[in-house]
Amino acid sequence: MAQRTNLDLLHVSEPYEDLVQVILDRFFQSEIDVSIDILRRTIDRLVVQDFANDTEQLLNALLHLSRFSLSSTDEALMAALTAMEANGNNVPTANETQYYVRSMEFTREEIHQTIIQYRDNYADTIFADHIHNQIQQHPSQLLFFMRYVGATAGDTPLGRLENDMENAHLGGRRFSNFVNTVRQLFPHKVFHVYHIPLLVTAGVFGQPGPQSAELDGIERILIHLLDRPCLLNSQPGGFYISYTGNEEDLQLLTHINVPNALQYLVTRDNLDNVRHVDQQVLTDFQTYRTELAHDDPVMANRITDEHLELFAHQALPHANRFHQINEQTAMVPFMVIGKDITIQDFSLLRGFFDGSRSGTVTADLMRMALNGMQDQPLENHLELELQIPCFGDLWPVPKQDYFWDLHTQALSRVLAYINPAVMVTCGFDVARVAVSNFHDRYSLSSPRYRDIIGEPTIINHDATFSYTNEPEGVEPQHGWCVMIPHMDPGTANYGSVDPLILRLMFLCWVRTLILVDTAIDIAALEEHAVGTQPFAQQLLQEWQNREPAALTQAINQARTAVNDLRSNGQAERYRMLLQRNEGLPVGIGAGNISETSRRTLMEKWERYGWAEGPIGSAARVQHYARLARYQWPELLSCPSYTTDRQGFRDWFVNHLAQGTNVMQAILRRAQEENIQPVGDLTPMQVHYLLGRCHPPPDWPQGDNTWMSIDDLREAAMEAARIRFMEKWGGPTWGNPDLNRQRRNEYLARQGNIAYETFDMCRVKVSSLKARLRVIIDGQQVYLPDGIYIPSSVTNGVRFIDYDPDVEPNGLVIRDEFGNILPSAQQPYIIWDYWLLQHAREVYFVTFQHTVEAHGQQLRQEILDQLDLDQEFTYERILDLYWHDVCENEARVIYTKRVRVPEDAAADSYMADAIRVVLQNHAIGMENLVWENLLSDEDRYL
Structure with a gap:
C-alpha cells in the first residue's frame, strides 16, 4: 500500500531542504526577504500530495526546474508546478489572486540571435550576458525558453498578456523591450501562458492589507524558483519592494542611538482614527486650487474638497506631529517632500503613506533603520508601529513639469506654517527647487544632484523674500532648515532595482534619522528658534559631530556605487544607440533641436542678464546680489567665486563693462582661471563636441564655453545624432546584417571628424589603415581606403601630425601622449609623394595646405610632378628598364636574395x-x- 505524505518528515528531507536553500540563496543575492513560513507554505502547496511517492516526484521536478529553468520544456514546467495552459475562462473571483508563467520557445540559433539583437538595442548587458553564458554552458541543448512570472487580480492571465503585448511598443520594461526585439526578428513567435491553480490565493494583489505579504511573497518565490537572472522579470517580484540590508550596515546601526527620533516616530501613544485636518493648512491648499483654476481650470475642477482634506492631512497628519519643546513652543522635526501624486493614488484619494508603492518602500526603510537602532530590535522590522511623518507633494496633482512657479509658491506657503527643522526631498525635481531656495529650479544640475544625494545642506523655503529688491547682505529671517536629498522612492518600483540602489536609499534614512534626533536635541536647548539660520547652522554642525565615521564612509561608498552603476549603464546605452542607428522620432529634426537649444540659451541669458548700470553703481551691486542669491551652476563653476568671493565681486561690480552678457563673461572667466569648463567630460567627449557638434545659435564664434552648460551640450549632441540620421537614414528592422553593413560603411568612410590641416588629427588605426575626413573647398571628403599604416604602428587611437622639425616632407604618427611612433629614433613617415600618388585630390591637398600653414614649401620633385600632365605610374620606368637593360639579354639581372658571382x-x-x-x-x-x-630591405629588387 502506498505510503501517505508526512509533512514533518517532508520538511526535513534532503530534496525539500535543498529546494528551500536554493530559493533562500537567491533571495540573499537579490537582498530581499520572504518569511520562511510563507516559503514553506508555498512549496507545500505545490508538492504535497496524498501519497509520498507523488510528493517526492513533484519535489524533484521543482528542484530540476530551479536548476535548469532556461532549458526546461513547457511540459516539464507544467508537471513541476501542476500548471495548466491558460484560457479565457480563468477569470479570478473577487478578492482573489492568480499566478501565471509566460513562456516562449527558441532554438539555439534563434535565442542567440535574439539576445545579441536585444543587447544591441537596449544595452541590458548584465541580463543578456547571463543568458548568453547559460547557452554556452549547454552545448548540446537545442531548445531554450524565455519566461516571465506574474500575478493578477481582476483580470485573466491571458488578458494581462494581451494588455502587455499591446503596450510593448512603449518600451521601458525588460519584457516590453524583449517583445519588441522578437517582433523584429521572429514576428510569428508567441507566448504560451500557464496558470497555477494550486497557488490561487485570497486577497487582491497590489492592495495593502493583511494578505499583502503572502501575495507578494508567492510571486517572489516563483521568480526565484525559476531563477530570476534567466527571466524577463526585471524586478524581484511583489507589488511592494522588500529589502533586507547587508550585515555590515545592520551591524553599524547597533552603535547609533536616536532616542528622540524613536520617541517621535515609534513610541508615542497611538493616534485616534479620526483624520486630522489643520485649518490653516487646508486654507493654504484651498488658495492653491483657486490659483490653479486661473491657469488650468480643468485640473482645478478635478481637485475635490476631499482631495484638499487629503493634502492637508498628509501635511500635518495629527497635532502631535508637532514636537513640544516647552509649554509655549512646538516644532515639526522633519517633513518629507515628494514629487507628484500618481494617477491611481489621486483617483483613489490614497495618501503617500496609505498604500502607495513609493510611500510603502519609504516607510519600510524608515522602519528598518529605526528598528536597527532600538535597544531591542524586533525580529521583523515591518511589525514596528510607525507614526507617519508630515508629507507634501511638489505637485499634488498627477502632472509634473507643470506650472513650476505656482506649485513652488504653494508648497512654500505650507512649509512656512509647518516650519520643519529637516526637509527630506525625494528625487531630482524637488531637490532642485529646494537648493534654489524655492525661487526657481536652476541652481542644481542633474550631475551635481547625483553627487549630493544624502548630503545635508542648509536651504531657505521663504519664496516671498525678494532676491531682486532686498539690498546686498540682507537674508530671510525665517524659513531656514537643513535639507537632505534622497533618491526618488519611485526608483525602487521600476527597472531592475539593483540592491546597490536600495542600500543607498536605506543609508540615507539612517543619516536622516540622526539629523532628526539631533534637531530635537538642539531645539530643546532653546538657543535659537527653529526656522532661523543660526538654528540650521547649529544643527548641521552638531550632526557632523555625532555621525559615526563608519556611516559617512558607507554612504560615500554606496553613492559612488550607484553613480557608477548609472553612468556605466548610460554610457552603454549611448554606445548602443550609435551602433544600432536608431531612427528619428516623428517630426523631430536637427532644426527642432537647434531651436530648442536656442530657446534654452536665451532663457539662460535672460536669467543672468546683461551687466546693469555703470561700473561701480548701485544697480551693478544689486545685480551682483541677485546672482549671488540664486547660486546658479555656471556661477559656481567659476573658481574665484567660491575661493575669492570678494575678488569676484570686485571684478563683477568694478570691471565688467555695462551691457556685457553676464553668463558668457562668467564662463570665460572660469576658463581663464584654468578650469576645465566641461565638468566630468572625458577628452574624447570634448573632442566629439568640438568636432561633430555645432555651438548654439548666436553663440560667439571661437568661444567653446557653451560646453559647460548641460542642456546646451546635450541639445548639441542630440542635434548631431539627428543630422547623422537625416543623412544616413533609419534602421531596417529585422535586417541586422544590412544595418551592420551600413554602419561599417559609414565608419569606414567617415572617420571621426573632418580636418582642414594635419595637426594632431585623431584617427583610429585598424587593419593597416587610418580612415579620416578632410575639408576641401568647404566640403567634407574622404577616401574609402584611408591612409596606409604599417604593422609597426599598433592598432588603436592615434594622431596624424605635421612636424617640420621631424620631417618637413611628410607626416608622423603619435600616440595619445604625443610620442612619435613606432619610435622617435625610427619614425614612420607618411611621405608627400605617397599622398600625391594615392590621394592626390584629397589627402595631398590637405597636406599642401598644412605645409603652407606652417610656413614651409613643397620640395621641388613634388612641384615638378604637379606640373606634369600625367600621373605617376610604375609602368613608365619599367618599360624603359626592359628596353634599355633586357632587350638583347646581354646581361643577367639578379634579385637581392641571389648572390651575384664574383666574376x-x-x-x-x-x-x-x-x-x-x-x-x-x-x-x-x-x-x-x-x-x-628599391631601398626597402624586405623587397626582392
Whole structure:
C-alpha cells in the first residue's frame, strides 16, 4: 500500500531542504526577504500530495526546474508546478489572486540571435550576458525558453498578456523591450501562458492589507524558483519592494542611538482614527486650487474638497506631529517632500503613506533603520508601529513639469506654517527647487544632484523674500532648515532595482534619522528658534559631530556605487544607440533641436542678464546680489567665486563693462582661471563636441564655453545624432546584417571628424589603415581606403601630425601622449609623394595646405610632378628598364636574395639597373617613389 505524505518528515528531507536553500540563496543575492513560513507554505502547496511517492516526484521536478529553468520544456514546467495552459475562462473571483508563467520557445540559433539583437538595442548587458553564458554552458541543448512570472487580480492571465503585448511598443520594461526585439526578428513567435491553480490565493494583489505579504511573497518565490537572472522579470517580484540590508550596515546601526527620533516616530501613544485636518493648512491648499483654476481650470475642477482634506492631512497628519519643546513652543522635526501624486493614488484619494508603492518602500526603510537602532530590535522590522511623518507633494496633482512657479509658491506657503527643522526631498525635481531656495529650479544640475544625494545642506523655503529688491547682505529671517536629498522612492518600483540602489536609499534614512534626533536635541536647548539660520547652522554642525565615521564612509561608498552603476549603464546605452542607428522620432529634426537649444540659451541669458548700470553703481551691486542669491551652476563653476568671493565681486561690480552678457563673461572667466569648463567630460567627449557638434545659435564664434552648460551640450549632441540620421537614414528592422553593413560603411568612410590641416588629427588605426575626413573647398571628403599604416604602428587611437622639425616632407604618427611612433629614433613617415600618388585630390591637398600653414614649401620633385600632365605610374620606368637593360639579354639581372658571382662583372642587381634608368630618364617624383621601393630591405629588387 502506498505510503501517505508526512509533512514533518517532508520538511526535513534532503530534496525539500535543498529546494528551500536554493530559493533562500537567491533571495540573499537579490537582498530581499520572504518569511520562511510563507516559503514553506508555498512549496507545500505545490508538492504535497496524498501519497509520498507523488510528493517526492513533484519535489524533484521543482528542484530540476530551479536548476535548469532556461532549458526546461513547457511540459516539464507544467508537471513541476501542476500548471495548466491558460484560457479565457480563468477569470479570478473577487478578492482573489492568480499566478501565471509566460513562456516562449527558441532554438539555439534563434535565442542567440535574439539576445545579441536585444543587447544591441537596449544595452541590458548584465541580463543578456547571463543568458548568453547559460547557452554556452549547454552545448548540446537545442531548445531554450524565455519566461516571465506574474500575478493578477481582476483580470485573466491571458488578458494581462494581451494588455502587455499591446503596450510593448512603449518600451521601458525588460519584457516590453524583449517583445519588441522578437517582433523584429521572429514576428510569428508567441507566448504560451500557464496558470497555477494550486497557488490561487485570497486577497487582491497590489492592495495593502493583511494578505499583502503572502501575495507578494508567492510571486517572489516563483521568480526565484525559476531563477530570476534567466527571466524577463526585471524586478524581484511583489507589488511592494522588500529589502533586507547587508550585515555590515545592520551591524553599524547597533552603535547609533536616536532616542528622540524613536520617541517621535515609534513610541508615542497611538493616534485616534479620526483624520486630522489643520485649518490653516487646508486654507493654504484651498488658495492653491483657486490659483490653479486661473491657469488650468480643468485640473482645478478635478481637485475635490476631499482631495484638499487629503493634502492637508498628509501635511500635518495629527497635532502631535508637532514636537513640544516647552509649554509655549512646538516644532515639526522633519517633513518629507515628494514629487507628484500618481494617477491611481489621486483617483483613489490614497495618501503617500496609505498604500502607495513609493510611500510603502519609504516607510519600510524608515522602519528598518529605526528598528536597527532600538535597544531591542524586533525580529521583523515591518511589525514596528510607525507614526507617519508630515508629507507634501511638489505637485499634488498627477502632472509634473507643470506650472513650476505656482506649485513652488504653494508648497512654500505650507512649509512656512509647518516650519520643519529637516526637509527630506525625494528625487531630482524637488531637490532642485529646494537648493534654489524655492525661487526657481536652476541652481542644481542633474550631475551635481547625483553627487549630493544624502548630503545635508542648509536651504531657505521663504519664496516671498525678494532676491531682486532686498539690498546686498540682507537674508530671510525665517524659513531656514537643513535639507537632505534622497533618491526618488519611485526608483525602487521600476527597472531592475539593483540592491546597490536600495542600500543607498536605506543609508540615507539612517543619516536622516540622526539629523532628526539631533534637531530635537538642539531645539530643546532653546538657543535659537527653529526656522532661523543660526538654528540650521547649529544643527548641521552638531550632526557632523555625532555621525559615526563608519556611516559617512558607507554612504560615500554606496553613492559612488550607484553613480557608477548609472553612468556605466548610460554610457552603454549611448554606445548602443550609435551602433544600432536608431531612427528619428516623428517630426523631430536637427532644426527642432537647434531651436530648442536656442530657446534654452536665451532663457539662460535672460536669467543672468546683461551687466546693469555703470561700473561701480548701485544697480551693478544689486545685480551682483541677485546672482549671488540664486547660486546658479555656471556661477559656481567659476573658481574665484567660491575661493575669492570678494575678488569676484570686485571684478563683477568694478570691471565688467555695462551691457556685457553676464553668463558668457562668467564662463570665460572660469576658463581663464584654468578650469576645465566641461565638468566630468572625458577628452574624447570634448573632442566629439568640438568636432561633430555645432555651438548654439548666436553663440560667439571661437568661444567653446557653451560646453559647460548641460542642456546646451546635450541639445548639441542630440542635434548631431539627428543630422547623422537625416543623412544616413533609419534602421531596417529585422535586417541586422544590412544595418551592420551600413554602419561599417559609414565608419569606414567617415572617420571621426573632418580636418582642414594635419595637426594632431585623431584617427583610429585598424587593419593597416587610418580612415579620416578632410575639408576641401568647404566640403567634407574622404577616401574609402584611408591612409596606409604599417604593422609597426599598433592598432588603436592615434594622431596624424605635421612636424617640420621631424620631417618637413611628410607626416608622423603619435600616440595619445604625443610620442612619435613606432619610435622617435625610427619614425614612420607618411611621405608627400605617397599622398600625391594615392590621394592626390584629397589627402595631398590637405597636406599642401598644412605645409603652407606652417610656413614651409613643397620640395621641388613634388612641384615638378604637379606640373606634369600625367600621373605617376610604375609602368613608365619599367618599360624603359626592359628596353634599355633586357632587350638583347646581354646581361643577367639578379634579385637581392641571389648572390651575384664574383666574376660576373657585366651582371648586376635589378635595383642597381633600375637606378641607372632613373638617373637617365626620371621625371617629377619618380626618383622619390622608386628609391623608397628599391631601398626597402624586405623587397626582392
